[in-house]
């Protein structure tokens with residue numbers, strides 16, 4: 001686990017670095033409060049941090065206060081390191097938002113077990129966050145999370161003058177799978193479909209379970225031709241092989257509606273979803289197991305036939 005140390009005292013900082021590395025932490029170390037604050041603002045900031053209370057720039061308790069006010073990103077567990085160990089100081093530090101404190105000079109064993117307690121909180125918070133944003137059956141993002149990501153990518157595309165793709169997919173005749181083989185088999189098909197699709201997608205693409213047998217993929221910075229090719233690969237990865245289940249092999253196919261925004265074009269989530277839905281509906285109408293693409297304000301551009 002990565003950990004941020006901020007301490008202006010070089011001796012204390014080096015001692016911390018040495019101990020934490022020995023205990024298996026990946027250490028990021030800075031010597032003042034401003035640098036610590038900057039490090040905590042990074043996208044992939046450490047979730048565990050040891051802050052010295054008295055530091056130039058921002059002091060440890062001020063960083064805590066700002067952290068708790070911003071409520072941005074994942075929870076950061078803060079252990080304040082301080083030579084202020086009076087009861088009032090401790091209350092003030094905890095009220096500022098620290099999770100724990102340790103008096104200077106600290107005892108290595110005590111630090112070790114306190115950090116272990118902090119790591120448990122961070123791990124628990126992470127597990128809850130995953131649970132709240134992921135679909136339990138398929139492991140894909142859940143409806144709320146994938147919509148949030150679509151919204152974020154649309155805003156980014158508009159700001160940066162690039163395109164965004166969205167693919168709405170539906171397993172064809174899925175009700176028949178449930179009716180014929182039972183819901184457990186239906187679940188197995190959904191799980192396998194999500195796994196196959198994840199293997200086809202690029203690293204930056206995100207897959208979400210939109211509803212029952214519907215999935216939504218967001219393709220950040222994706223242009224029309226790429227999106228079309230990707231959608232076609234998604235279609236094939238489902239159609240190519242039946243899914244092996246405890247009830248035997250189950251063949252399935254998907255229909256896909258693809259929307260690509262024009263470069264820097266302003267398009268809201270509702271509009272993208274409505275267009276994707278129309279494209280998907282057209283794919284269904286034309287016989288299923290196919291891709292229908294809509295670009296920007298244009299109407300349907302491409303349809304792929306069945307294998």
Ligand SMILES: [Mg+2]
Pocket residue numbers: 007008009052053054055
């Ligand atoms: Mg200090």
